[in-house]
Amino acid sequence: MATHSELRDFWERRLEKDWTESGVGYRALGRPFNTWMYKVREEVFLRRVGHLGLIDPSVLDVGSGTGFYVRLWERLGAADITGCDMTDAAVERLRARFPGHRFSRQDAADLDAFDDDAFDALSCMDVLFHITDDERYTSAIGEFARVLRPGGTLVISENCLQRPEQRGEHQVNRTLEWIAGTLDKAGFDLRLRVPMLMLMNAQVDASVPWRKTWGGALRAATLTGPTGWLAGAALYPLERRLVRRRRESPTTELLVCRLRG
Template identity: 50%
Template sequence: MDYSTKDFWEDRLASDWTETGVGYRSLGKAFNVWMYRVRRFVFLRELQEAGVEVAGTSVFDIGTGTGFYVGLWKELGAGTVTGSDITSSAVSNLRERFPDSEFHVFDVSRPGLPVPAGSFDFVSAMDMLFHITDDAGHAQAFRNAAALLRPGGHFVFSENFLFGPEQRGPRQVNRSMHTIERELAAAGLEPVRHSPMFVLMNSQVDAPWLQRRGWAAIMRSATALGLGEPLGRALYPLEKRLVQTRSEGPSTEMMICRKV
C-alpha cells in the first residue's frame, strides 16, 4: 500500500477503533454490529465445513483491525494467534486488548515478513485485501501469505470476486475472480472452498448497476432514519439462510486455500 493509504487508515482507526471504523461506516454502528454477526457465522461455519483442525495450531492474521478474527480463532481453539495491521494505532490497541498475543505493524503489500517464514498452520486476511489498490501489492499480499504458511497450511480470506468488470476507486479495488485465481496459483495457493459471506447485507459489488444503486439508496435512507438496528435484526436470519444455500453471491465472499 502507498503511504496515502496507510495514513488514511492510521487516521481512521486512531479516531474510531470500532466495528464502524473497520466496517461500512456509512451504514452506522448498529447495522455494522449485525453485519459482524453474519461474518462470525460464516467464518466459523466455513472452517467447520472445510474439515480443518484448528485446535492447538498457530495462526497469523493480516489486517487485524479491532481483533474480531483474533477472537474467532481463539474461540476455535488455536494455540497461538499472531496479528498484524498496517497502522500503529491498531497494533497498540490490540496489544492491550490481547496481552497474550503478539502483534506487528506489517504492510502485507510489500516484500518482507515480520516473523520467520513457514511458521504458521493458518493465515487469515479478512475484509482487507480489496483495500490494496496497487496491483503489484495485491499479488505480493498472496505471496506473503503463502510464505508465512507451512506446507499444507491454509490461507483463509475474503474478497469481492467479480465476474463482471473490475471496479477501481481511490481506496478500494474490486478484482475479477480470474485475476485473484491467477495470483493465488502464482503464490502456490490452491482453493479448496469458496462461499458467500454476504448476499443482502453488504454492498452489491457484483450485481448490475441498477441493483447496486438501489441497495445503496435503501441503506443510506435506513441509516438516516435511524433504522440500522431493526433492519439488521430483520435481515440477519434471512442472510444466514442465504449464505448457506448459495454457492455465489453479489457481495463479499470467503475462500479457503491450501499451500501446495
C-alpha cells in the first residue's frame, strides 16, 4: 500500500498530465465516457443537495480537483466558496479557473489553513476512498467536524461496501459499517445515502463474477474515444433512471450528514 507521500506524488503527476474528468475519474474508461458519467454525478448532486434547503451557505470543497463540484456549488447559490487540494497542479489551475474563490494546498486530514466553525457546508467528493491509511481517514473526518459550524452539512461520496473491504495501492473500499461508525464518532448524523452511479463505474460491492464481467465489458466498450462516447451515451438514460429509483448502489453513493450541535 502506498504511503501518503507516494499518494500525493501519484496524484500530482496524474493531474499535471490530465486535468480533466478522466484525470480525476475512472481513467481506464477514457475521457468521453467519463464526461457522460459526470453528467449523472452532476444531476444527483444538484438534485439531492439542492433539496437540502441551504440558504447562501459558506462552503469548503475538499479535494477540488478540476473544480467540478465548485461549479455545482455556484449553481446552487453558495454565498462563499473555498476550495483545497493536495496537489499544486490542481490548485494553480483552480485559481486561474475560479478567480473569485479561494484555493489552497491542503490535505483532507490536516486542514490547518481553516479556522474552527468556519463553514456552513463541506463537500469531499471521490476523495475519501483514495485515503488508504485508516488513521488519516479518521483524521479527515475529524477535521471536517472541526471546520464546520454546529448543525453544518457534510456531503461526501463513498463506496459503502456491505461485503468485506477491499484494499489496493491507491484506493480502499471500506464497509458501510466502518464509514458510518467513523462519522458517528466525529459527531455526524448520517441523514441520506443514495446512489450516485449504478452501472457507469466499477461494481465494487457486487459479486466477483459480475464485477469482473461488467468491468471487462466497460473497458472493452471504451477502448477508443468514439466507442467510449457511444457507450456513455447509451448508458446515460438508463443510469439516470436507476439512480432515481434505487435506494442502494453497488458502486459510488452520495452521503449527506449533519454535524451535531
